Amino acid sequence: MNSAGTPSRRIGVLLVNLGTPDSPETPDVRRYLNEFLTDGRVIDMPAAIRYPLFQGLVVPLRAPKSAKIYKQLWTDRGSPLLFHGLDLQAKVQAALGPGYVVAFGMRYQKPSIEKALDELREAAVERIIVLPLFPQYASASTGSVQEKVMEIVGKWWVVPSISFISTFTDDPGFIACFAALGKAEMAKQHYDHVMFSYHGIPERHVLKGSHKGYCKLGNCCNSYNKNNRYCYRAQCFETSRLLAKAMGLAPEQYTVSFQSRLQSRLRDPWLQPYSDEVLKEYPAKGIKNVLAFSPAFVADCLETTIEVGEEFKEMFEEAGGEHWQLVPSLNSEPMWVEAVAAMIKQA
Template structure:
């Protein structure tokens, strides 16, 4: 290493998690998360009343109960897998890099992660939002917060962002490897790729011209829709299916976790479960390729809630492919992403 260039910094950023699975901490987390103007993109006054007077007070107790299902002896999987990935990536990148972990909401904060890199006197910072598919409410929000904080520094180093890795071959391969163990044990009637949803208006805001129709336009991926979240989700699903030899008519792409009464991107996962039962699908293998760590949306929502709904509708078996977590190939994937961006 040329010491004159100094070490490079890597900031891994995931969404976030409450500090504890109780109502006060969950309420605090929800308020910070949902008050982000990129998450709920309505005027501030309306957003403040919606979040602080309706959503946080009434949703926090229910969400806390869900988080309690997720919590284990190490705490929140999203946080401790993040810590594991940080440490493993640090070993892979050796002394040329300093790797820090942050959460967009709650702890460890982006401010603390950036401060750690600043104190290490890094020559540049590579920000890796841990969201495979770009969305303004996730990746865009991370970039927004990083720039808000760094612009106050006297000396601003070179900063690079990895905006998406939805079609990265190694990312696809990790998921495929996770799925193969299930497919070797069971014959599934159908496969579901369930992604976190977004309001349709957010997709339309990012549309290039009249490209986005929220329909079959997402089946093709090209320059004009490369940052369309929905198109990226279809792309990731298509590549995983091809890797596993799953025919097009045997898998479905759908979206979960919608909030409020405004239209969110479709099809909706919960509605597809009913359709699966009507079509006679008895065994389904589910994927959650929008998340790199086990979390509330994967383990509880897809792994438990959707399983219960599917079985109640007449299904017989529902399995969930684990998230990437600390898989060795996932660490190698991150290493390659960083080295490519740093070159």
């Protein structure tokens, strides 16, 4: 302890989420999309193709449409992904105490990873633990954060010890918190079925990361093991199995599916089955009341609140469904704060 009563050797913690525009106005959304969609880990095309295609064509067309959706999402506190992240930072800091310095950054836009790392460097932390807030590892999310952190820190003259929590797919605290939120909704009324909808990625991303060709995009994901530990698809199925077990669901009572694909533009297969297609088939099968989870996200955002919560609800009702309910994300729930603090301490 120093004279001020603060531990002299502190651990830095960097929490990172994906990113958000500074505002829901088109210019800010365009800046965000430009940075996001030109990341080589997100769109794994050669730069000579990626930049002209997305900066010159895709982003200008998409930005005004996305801006309208962001306006639906925006609150008095701004972007939910941002304020939930800042709330989580403050609460995890309180839970961990003065032996830790907790910073929060976004992979794209503000607050930047570089700014957050500078805060930790100014605090003269002994080492840094990086927790990308993506439960399941994907090169386009966790991998991109890891690459960016190393790019920034690699320019420092003094580089501290750095470690990453690359996945928390099966973390007991993560599972328990999401299951508790699901049980709370199930206590309100009966549901015929549960959908676990995850953000999709191109199938080629999974195959490129396959360990010794283990991945076949099929039954290989029926178990979670050393050969598919970093397979995004396998992790989604494992999270779903654990959540189903925690909530007492039999295999026939839930579906695992994938949302947010860009296939229509890129003509490239993404992970299947597609959530929007699956949910339209439910009513014909007698499934009229559905509880929907989005366990790839730990904070409410466009993909949860708008896509799963509103757009999927509308599709389901148009197909003959009666009730569609989104389970809220973890945000800064007390159980989630405890789970994050426990992961940090374990690391």
